[in-house]
Amino acid sequence: MMAMTAMKYAQSLIWLMMLGAAVLAQPPAVEKVEPPNWWAGHSVGTVRLLVRGKGFRNAAVRSANPELTVANVRVNGTATYVFFDVRIAPAARAGKYQFELAADGGTVQIPFEISPLAKAPQTVTNDDVIYLIMTDRFADGDASNNKNVDRSNPRMWHGGDLRGVINNLGYVKELGATAIWLTPWYDNSDEVTTCDKPWCPMASYHGYGAIDYYGVENHFGTMADLTELVQKANSMGIKVIQDQVANHVGFRHPWMKQAPLGNWFTPFAQNKFNNSSLLSPNASPADVGNTLKGWFDFSLPDLDQEEPEVARYEIQNALWWIGMTGISGIRQDTIQYMPRKFIRDWTAAINRQYPDFYMVGEVFEEDSVQTAFFQGGKTGWDGVDTGLPSVFDFKLWRTSQEVFTGKKPARALRDVLKYDGLYPEISRVTVLANNHDTDRFMSLGGATKEGAKLHTAFVLATRGIPQLYYGEEVLMTGGHDPANRGDMAKFDRSSRTADEQEMFDWTRRWIATRRQHPAMRSGRTIDVLYNESIYAFRRVSAAEDLLFIINSSDRPQSVSFDRTEINAVNIGCYFDILIDLKTGMSPVGRCPDAASSKVEFSLEPRSMTAVKFENLSVLRAK
Numbered sequence: 001m002m003a004m005t006a007m008k009y010a011q012s013l014i015w016l017m018m019l020g021a022a023v024l025a026q027p028p029a030v031e032k033v034e035p036p037n038w039w040a041g042h043s044v045g046t047v048r049l050l051v052r053g054k055g056f057r058n059a060a061v062r063s064a065n066p067e068l069t070v071a072n073v074r075v076n077g078t079a080t081y082v083f084f085d086v087r088i089a090p091a092a093r094a095g096k097y098q099f100e101l102a103a104d105g106g107t108v109q110i111p112f113e114i115s116p117l118a119k120a121p122q123t124v125t126n127d128d129v130i131y132l133i134m135t136d137r138f139a140d141g142d143a144s145n146n147k148n149v150d151r152s153n154p155r156m157w158h159g160g161d162l163r164g165v166i167n168n169l170g171y172v173k174e175l176g177a178t179a180i181w182l183t184p185w186y187d188n189s190d191e192v193t194t195c196d197k198p199w200c201p202m203a204s205y206h207g208y209g210a211i212d213y214y215g216v217e218n219h220f221g222t223m224a225d226l227t228e229l230v231q232k233a234n235s236m237g238i239k240v241i242q243d244q245v246a247n248h249v250g251f252r253h254p255w256m257k258q259a260p261l262g263n264w265f266t267p268f269a270q271n272k273f274n275n276s277s278l279l280s281p282n283a284s285p286a287d288v289g290n291t292l293k294g295w296f297d298f299s300l301p302d303l304d305q306e307e308p309e310v311a312r313y314e315i316q317n318a319l320w321w322i323g324m325t326g327i328s329g330i331r332q333d334t335i336q337y338m339p340r341k342f343i344r345d346w347t348a349a350i351n352r353q354y355p356d357f358y359m360v361g362e363v364f365e366e367d368s369v370q371t372a373f374f375q376g377g378k379t380g381w382d383g384v385d386t387g388l389p390s391v392f393d394f395k396l397w398r399t400s401q402e403v404f405t406g407k408k409p410a411r412a413l414r415d416v417l418k419y420d421g422l423y424p425e426i427s428r429v430t431v432l433a434n435n436h437d438t439d440r441f442m443s444l445g446g447a448t449k450e451g452a453k454l455h456t457a458f459v460l461a462t463r464g465i466p467q468l469y470y471g472e473e474v475l476m477t478g479g480h481d482p483a484n485r486g487d488m489a490k491f492d493r494s495s496r497t498a499d500e501q502e503m504f505d506w507t508r509r510w511i512a513t514r515r516q517h518p519a520m521r522s523g524r525t526i527d528v529l530y531n532e533s534i535y536a537f538r539r540v541s542a543a544e545d546l547l548f549i550i551n552s553s554d555r556p557q558s559v560s561f562d563r564t565e566i567n568a569v570n571i572g573c574y575f576d577i578l579i580d581l582k583t584g585m586s587p588v589g590r591c592p593d594a595a596s597s598k599v600e601f602s603l604e605p606r607s608m609t610a611v612k613f614e615n616l617s618v619l620r621a622k
């Protein structure tokens with residue numbers, strides 16, 4: 001009897017629970033669809049949607065249209081996210097579609113769109129000069145989006161926006177840069193963080209804490225502003241590079257309240273930044289794990305790209321931005337803190353749709369071995385070829401700063417460049433003059449205007465793709481972050497001091513010289529002379545042979561080269577000083593002694609000379 005009663009009781013309980021579940025089942029609701037649209041005929045022919053909402057328990061998803069086929073539906077444990085594949089027929093027409101989601105609590109429609117696929121974007125090459133803009137700090141072109149703007153606080157919003165960049169494309173054009181890299185435009189939180197530390201209050205003006213990977217920051221403008229910016233820039237010969245951040249999001253991202261999966265983020269652990277463990281075959285798994293999965297700090301939750309759903313989400317997101325905006329390149333933030341297999345899959349997916357697309361990874365290491373390890377084109381000891389076209393050359397950046405602020409001899413430049421063979425493709429390395437994470441040149445110890453000029457000229461004359469940082473062309477100062485992110489000014493000649501105008505003209509003329517000379521853009525490098533004060537090197541292409549001579553010392557120097565070592569044989573006596581230190585102009589027609597086997601140069605203190613030898617008879621015939 002006892003057993004019978006207990007069984008009946010249990011049965012009633014189960015029945016009541018089932019009834020309760022049915023009665024209490026929440027009706028499904030959709031809050032966010034990612035991606036909200038895709039393309040027919042895209043290399044990703046089956047896109048995986050992630051839908052955020054509620055009431056997705058036991059969801060089934062149905063396509064109302066035969067052009068879209070649904071498969072692999074997956075609901076997370078709290079029924080707040082549903083993942084599903086959508087296979088898009090190549091002939092699917094552009095337009096609005098929807099899916100029907102049926103769950104325990106009812107049905108709901110999921111909106112989706114097939115968009116027309118835009119033409120393939122241009123890519124960034126050695127022919128380009130990149131100019132890095134921090135959007136919030138460049139120009140305020142639209143006061144209506146200014147919220148919590150406080151220009152007196154370097155950690156608050158300053159009002160700069162996409163309209164401000166559009167309005168000043170003429171300035172970029174005048175300078176001669178052919179690509180702009182904008183700091184991230186993903187929507188970040190508008191909330192101001194308060195605390196009792198010196199760095200508060202602070203805001204997410206920098207863009208590195210996304211709360212919506214598919215949204216444009218409201219302080220910067222709208223998707224329409226962004227596409228207008230890309231179109232106008234392109235029409236002026238200026239390409240646009242997006243700053244993407246796949247490693248982490250901001251702590252106010254909705255995923256922090258409710259993650260799509262339990263392993264969407266890595267568990268919080270402070271990253272110890274043992275970066276060299278990523279390079280070494282002998283590193284302990286614990287060190288590598290911490291470096292890949294540790295968080296920068298509590299405010300930047302680290303995504304786990306080893307979870308295939310995370311990797312697929314990030315890859316689709318990268319492709320979505322290219323497809324939506326027509327950008328010409330991606331700078332990927334903190335790329336080394338993600339698994340190399342993920343980097344490989346990410347670059348491969350982008351290149352399938354956009355062959356030769358420019359992607360530059362931030363491997364912030366002043367170590368050529370480590371940065372070279374991440375460039376694609378070579379299979380590493382781990383069996384991975386990242387396929388990454390470009391990495392920043394942080395070792396050369398630092399060394400150039402040190403040489404031109406008097407801390408290292410001129411030959412230190414060559415002592416970095418001697419490792420060029422480590423890079424699978426040295427010409428595609430991106431050579432930064434500076435960026436938004438480091439002190440501005442003019443705030444370094446030992447900085448002078450002459451040193452700043454030489455640093456810029458060297459970045460533009462050496463191999464790779466040069467990248468300048470806004471404001472350094474007008475001698476902007478600023479030490480550690482955020483002082484190095486001051487508001488851009490001096491757009492007009494009338495607002496500049498004589499020194500600022502000199503630096504602007506110098507930068508503009510070196511860019512123009514680079515644009516005019518193929519060897520300076522893509523020639524190979526040949527060392528001619530390197531010692532305490534002087535570094536002389538050639539850039540040689542099929543078309544021409546250029547000689548650059550840097551005197552980094554504060555004394556005049558004279559050098560004498562055999563004609564053979566600088567390839568000045570059999571081409572008459574004529575050579576052309578491409579740029580003069582003082583004027584930046586080109587005083588043509590200087591003639592060394594034709595009878596001599598030597599060519600001599602008198603070098604002014606802290607000077608850089610660029611020379612092109614040409615056949616006099618050819619020149620006279622012009």
Ligand SMILES: [Ca+2]
Nearest residue numbers: 140142159161
């Ligand atoms: Ca604004």
Ligand SMILES: [Ca+2]
Nearest residue numbers: 188189190218
């Ligand atoms: Ca925002």
Ligand SMILES: [Ca+2]
Nearest residue numbers: 292293302337
């Ligand atoms: Ca990571």
